[in-house]
Amino acid sequence: MSTLQYYAAWDRSTRWFHWINVVCILALAALGTAILYDKALGVTDGGKILLKTTHVWFGYVFAVNLAWRIVWGFVGNANARWSAVVPFGSGYGSELGAYLRGLFQGNTRPYIGHNPIARLMVSLLMVLLIAQAVTGLVLAGTDIYFPPLGSWITSWIAAPGVDPSSLVPYDKTGIDAASWDAMRAFRSPFITVHYWTFYALLVLIAIHIAGVVVTELKEGGGLISAMFTGRKVFDRKPADES
Template sequence: MSRTPSEEYRAYNVWDAPTRWFHWINALAVLGLISVGVMLLNDDALGLSVGGKVQLKQIHVALGYVMALNLIWRFVWAFLGNRYARWRAMLPYGPGYWGALRSYATAFLSGEPQQYVGHNPAARIAIVLILFLLLLQIATGLILAGTDLFWPPFGKWFAGWVAAPGLDSALVSPLASNTMDQAAYKAMRAFRSPIVTVHLYAFYALAAVILTHLVAVIVAHFGDRERRFHSMVSARFI
């Protein structure tokens, strides 16, 4: 819903509490994942031991579980929340959407952007991109958690693949190479290689989208008087 000039200073209750909790839990989880991920990418420069790298991977995966569960909750809430939390207010579809997008783009390019309560038409496209990248990171991350740490949901299967002959797969450890059949381990690493590549480049894309999102929020907050940051804290959109 866009705002007219006469409604410029009216306050609206927009983001309900579950939506706000999702937003900040997701923000903290992603920030933690990015921080740990950068350390893992620079493990040699940081002089990390094998044990230290495994510990960082454990923290990384734990944060990934938090992000995954939080995202699942958000998908459920998109069916139950208020009008601004539901799918029809988040996704780029519905009667009149493309006309609203063209109108928004024209107004933005003219230097007089339309103000919206909730997500504007362009933001709804960004939401789809962010959700896709989050899901891609979760899917590839869960597979890598199985190959690196033998953690759920796929860890038992990967442990069974690489377990040394006659060894119970529950005893396979990333810190004990003697628990693994080296030929099977090498084949498993070849299997995971393209998944690592997808996870890495999706990480770069997600970081870029998040940076763009932050810049857009700051510009809207200070340039157009849209109190988006304030509204995600207090629920009041002014």
């Protein structure tokens, strides 16, 4: 008869990052959609500034939380470290092959941390999250003159003799037309990346959720509950048990 054994999977910091990230993404997605379809929704300029301001504040929390996770990947527990997350390193290819064979044969070995496919997914998600954070911080400066680039942007677009701090979002009073056009050209690639990364994230998040459900059904172990408790439970030896 198999006996169940508990394993420490996710430390407290990793779990906090995950759920703060979930809340931020839900809020940012909702606010971003409202901003994107502002005309259809009848949003005024004042309303759009309010939406963007709220969006930016959630973006700051999102960016700080993401930065902390990046740091934690170097100092956290074994399962939180980048060596156990990114799909690189000696033996990863053979490990992925073995996992896929087991998956198709209906005999997968469970993992305390991320399994080889999950490592690919998490790495892709992190790349997109970083791209979204960086482009979002740039857009916060170009759209409503918020830090970290807001002061530089207002200094760039202010007409000669105009105090940059007097500029108001969505009001072109005191703005040099040529500088404004140059700033908008600078902004263009950032908004394009931000826009398409948003949709890419929606697709990957849907795949991620489906993968979590499938893994829970195939491997068991309390994968979902582990992101609350920090522990997984298996009736057989995990593939990554040290």
